[in-house]
Amino acid sequence: MxxxxxxxxxxQVYVRSFLxxxxxxxxxxxxxxxxxxxxxxxxxxxxxxxxxxRSPQVDHGYDVADHRDIDPLFGDLATFDRLVGxxxxxxxxxxxxxxxxxxxxxxxxxxxxxxxxxxxELFHIRSRPTGWQSMFGxxxxxxxxxxxxxxxxxxxxxxxxxxxxPVVQSDFADTLRFWLARGVDGFRVDVAGGLAKxxxxxxxxxxxxxxxxxxxxxxxxxxxxxxxxLGTAPAVAEAWGPPERTAEFARADELGxxxxxxxxxxxxxxxxxxxxxxxxxxxxxAVGALPAWVAGNxxxxxxxxxxxxxxxxxxHLFLLALPGAFYLYAGDELGLPDAQVPPETWQDPQSxxxxxxxxxxxxxxxxxxxxxxxxxxxxxxxxxxxIPATWPQYARDRQESDPTSxxxxxxxALAARPWLWTSEDLTWQDAxxxxxxxxxxxxxxxxxxxxxxxxxxxxxEVVARSVPGAEPTIATPSECVWLRDRRVRSPT
Ligand code: NOJ
Numbered sequence: 001m002x003x004x005x006x007x008x009x010x011x012q013v014y015v016r017s018f019l020x021x022x023x024x025x026x027x028x029x030x031x032x033x034x035x036x037x038x039x040x041x042x043x044x045x046x047x048x049x050x051x052x053x054r055s056p057q058v059d060h061g062y063d064v065a066d067h068r069d070i071d072p073l074f075g076d077l078a079t080f081d082r083l084v085g086x087x088x089x090x091x092x093x094x095x096x097x098x099x100x101x102x103x104x105x106x107x108x109x110x111x112x113x114x115x116x117x118x119x120x121e122l123f124h125i126r127s128r129p130t131g132w133q134s135m136f137g138x139x140x141x142x143x144x145x146x147x148x149x150x151x152x153x154x155x156x157x158x159x160x161x162x163x164x165x166p167v168v169q170s171d172f173a174d175t176l177r178f179w180l181a182r183g184v185d186g187f188r189v190d191v192a193g194g195l196a197k198x199x200x201x202x203x204x205x206x207x208x209x210x211x212x213x214x215x216x217x218x219x220x221x222x223x224x225x226x227x228x229x230l231g232t233a234p235a236v237a238e239a240w241g242p243p244e245r246t247a248e249f250a251r252a253d254e255l256g257x258x259x260x261x262x263x264x265x266x267x268x269x270x271x272x273x274x275x276x277x278x279x280x281x282x283x284x285x286a287v288g289a290l291p292a293w294v295a296g297n298x299x300x301x302x303x304x305x306x307x308x309x310x311x312x313x314x315x316h317l318f319l320l321a322l323p324g325a326f327y328l329y330a331g332d333e334l335g336l337p338d339a340q341v342p343p344e345t346w347q348d349p350q351s352x353x354x355x356x357x358x359x360x361x362x363x364x365x366x367x368x369x370x371x372x373x374x375x376x377x378x379x380x381x382x383x384x385x386x387i388p389a390t391w392p393q394y395a396r397d398r399q400e401s402d403p404t405s406x407x408x409x410x411x412x413a414l415a416a417r418p419w420l421w422t423s424e425d426l427t428w429q430d431a432x433x434x435x436x437x438x439x440x441x442x443x444x445x446x447x448x449x450x451x452x453x454x455x456x457x458x459x460x461e462v463v464a465r466s467v468p469g470a471e472p473t474i475a476t477p478s479e480c481v482w483l484r485d486r487r488v489r490s491p492t
Contacts, residue, residue, distance in 0.1 A: 005186060005234035006290050007421055008045040009320070009414060010095060010327045014062060015050050015074060017367040018330055020379035027367065027378070029075035033083045036090055036372075038396060042333055043414035045408055046093035048188050048236075050298060052080070053099075056106050060159040060365075061097075062190060063104035065363070067175040075255050077182075084183040095187035098235070100172055100222075101191035102158040105354050110159050114144055119339035122168055123159050124151035130201050132213065137354030152214065153194055155349050163195040163222055176229045183231060192237035192258075195219045223254035233471070236327075243283035250289035257325060258284075262293035264300060268311055268435040272451045274428065277322060281426065297329050302364045305338035310478040313406050314447060314466040317413050317480035321438065321445035323424045328410075331368050334404035336392045337395045338363035346385055348419055369395040404468045414466040416482065421442065435475070441464065442488040448475040459486045 013032060021030025030051065038045060051061030052074040062277045070080050087094050103110060112119040115235045129149040130139030132158075141149040142156040174309070176187070198212035210216070226235070237249035238256040239477040250258040260280040263304030266272050280291045286330050295315050296303040305310040313335065320326050341362040345354055351360035360472040372392040392398075399405035423441035431437040436451030443463075448454045456462075460483040462472060467479045475481045 003232060003234065003256070004045065004093070005325060007323075008093075008325045009417070010046045010048050010236075010292075010325060011039055011044040011431050012048045012297060012327055012329045013039075013050065014051055014113075014365055015331060016384060017365055017378075019368070019370065020381065020383075021075075021328075023380040024073075025381040026384045028073065029070070029079040033079070033086050036083075036086050036092065038370075038400075040090040040177060041400070042411055044092070045094055046185065047087060047383065048095040048327065049097060049161050051097045051099055051190075053294060056108045056157065058104070058155055060347070062099055062150070063097050063102070063106075063155070063158045065104040065106040065108075065392075067172075068178045076171070079396075081182060081372065083358045088183065089243070093234050094183070094187045094403055095188055095234075095236075096179055096184050097190060098172075098175070098187040099190045100161070100163075101161045101194045102152065102154060104157055105157045113150075113159075116146060122162055122165055123163055124197060124201075125149065126201065130212075131203055132301050134353075137358055139431050151197070155189070159372060160194075160197070160480055162197075164197075164199070164218075169222070169225065173229050176226060180233060181231070183232045187235040188232075189223075189234070189235050189237050189249075189255060192223075192241035192255065193219060193241065193246075195222055198269060215239065215241055220248065220251075221255060223249065225256075227253050235411045236325075244286070246293075247280075247283035247289060248409055250284055250291075252289070255411075257289065257292045259327070260293050260324070261318065263293060263295065264306075266353060268307055269296055270434050273318070273447065273449070274436055277426075279322065284324070291322075292325045292327055293319040293322060294327045295319060295329070296332050296364065297327070298365055299361055300364065301359070302336055303331075303332055305363075307338070308478075309406070310467070311410055311449075314478055314480040315483065316410060317464060317466045318436075318447045319444060320413055320417055321440070321443070321480075321482055323419055329364075331364075333407050333410045334368070334396060334399055336366075336368070336391075336394050338356040338365040338387050339385075340364065341385060347385060366391075370399045371395050407469055409464075413482070416464045419463070419484075420482075439485075442485050444483040444485055446479075446481045448477055448479050448481075451477045455479065456481065456484070459492055460484060461486065 007249040015184045016027045019031030020025040021028050034194040053064045054066035054069045054071045055061045067078040132140040193215040196216040202212045237255045239246045246258045249255050280325050284291045296351045314324045340450040348361045367378040367383045369391040372395040399407035429437040435454045438445045464482040470476045
């Protein structure tokens with residue numbers, strides 16, 4: 001299958017924090033539309049929007065009250081249509097974030113279920129709770145007024161849907177059709193591995209291969225049923241787990257793509273990265289797919305803080321050079337670090353509900369700096385999370401005019417990247433410990449994770465590199481270099 005999305009670079013827009021069009025301090029669809037030229041200049045293929053559906057925003061849109069409407073905070077269906085048109089005019093595709101595992105407690109179905117209506121069947125409601133735990137800490141069951149208990153794998157305001165029920169299934173198919181008809185090109189599927197629950201509601205057993213609510217075989221039936229609706233449109237699974245399990249979501253008759261999340265937990269070591277890449281490629285190839293690589297997203301600390309800015313940029317170039325797609329988290333192209341968000345301004349339900357025990361995700365969600373002037377150009381109002389005083393140094397306008405900036409490094413790499421697609425193969429070449437050298441036809445990708453420079457092979461020329469202006473014949477420590485091997489004829 002040679003679909004555009006197999007090798008695409010997708011820019012993840014955390015809509016609240018991208019650009020504010022109406023001065024209320026929260027990014028929105030008008031802001032995103034105004035910022036599309038900047039996205040296109042970077043050279044990505046598509047944008048993925050975090051949820052903009054009608055929502056009380058308890059989990060910043062991952063609590064959906066109406067899957068087929070836009071929240072007034074972000075705009076309306078007309079502003080959405082304008083955004084899609086403007087994106088397509090610029091050659092950018094649009095992916096939406098689909099949230100099928102749970103809804104908001106304000107969704108009409110749950111409001112009716114709470115009142116004792118037959119909609120109870122659309123949720124998991126029992127007379128007694130199990131010991132299952134919520135991802136945001138504490139029990140995954142909360143009481144209803146009649147004394148029964150409903151399941152929420154996330155916040156109590158996010159009741160889980162019963163995917164065994166045909167009404168849930170058919171309603172989601174309608175949601176897919178609704179957005180596809182509006183011109184949407186694909187979806188990111190939230191909590192993709194969570195939809196199926198053990199009908200017997202068994203307890204979580206340590207060491208058991210069968211989990212009562214994660215990655216159960218029935219979940220794949222759901223995605224097989226979606227494929228007929230999706231046609232050739234992609235959907236990318238947000239599923240955590242071992243590569244051979246998560247890759248199953250990427251089967252051609254299911255979603256087509258799955259995130260290669262274990263890169264996020266791989267230490268900065270050539271050997272460890274090679275193992276991760278090999279395992280992901282093997283698992284995906286076994287199902288006829290390629291991985292969707294990621295260096296960051298809105299749920300973890302920014303990569304520039306996890307690894308340091310130089311390594312973060314090198315990791316981007318390395319992942320961009322691998323067979324597969326790459327999802328770039330907005331702000332990472334500016335090398336933004338995780339912001340220190342004062343606890344009194346925390347918004348993330350994960351940290352608020354766990355009393356700070358679980359990581360705070362606000363640091364990776366702070367609004368982006370556009371200009372180096374006061375207010376950094378994100379909003380004319382009060383930003384929804386405080387913007388650090390150091391942000392002007394990362395401003396997009398400053399970086400776009402500086403050929404040595406993180407933005408410019410990535411922009412050059414993205415412009416060169418189509419050349420890599422003469423081959424979907426990747427083989428490793430011998431190098432020194434701490435140095436990885438991958439080959440794809442006439443392309444060599446060198447990642448130097450060591451603290452010593454590495455001499456580049458002769459008869460090569462540098463096509464892109466993460467340390468601009470570095471000595472042309474070496475890969476500096478913490479650098480990734482793309483080389484053209486002049487001894488290999490490039491396939492025509
Ligand atoms: C994963 C999303 O990325 C995260 O932000 C959200 O809190 C959970 N799913 C629940 O929807």
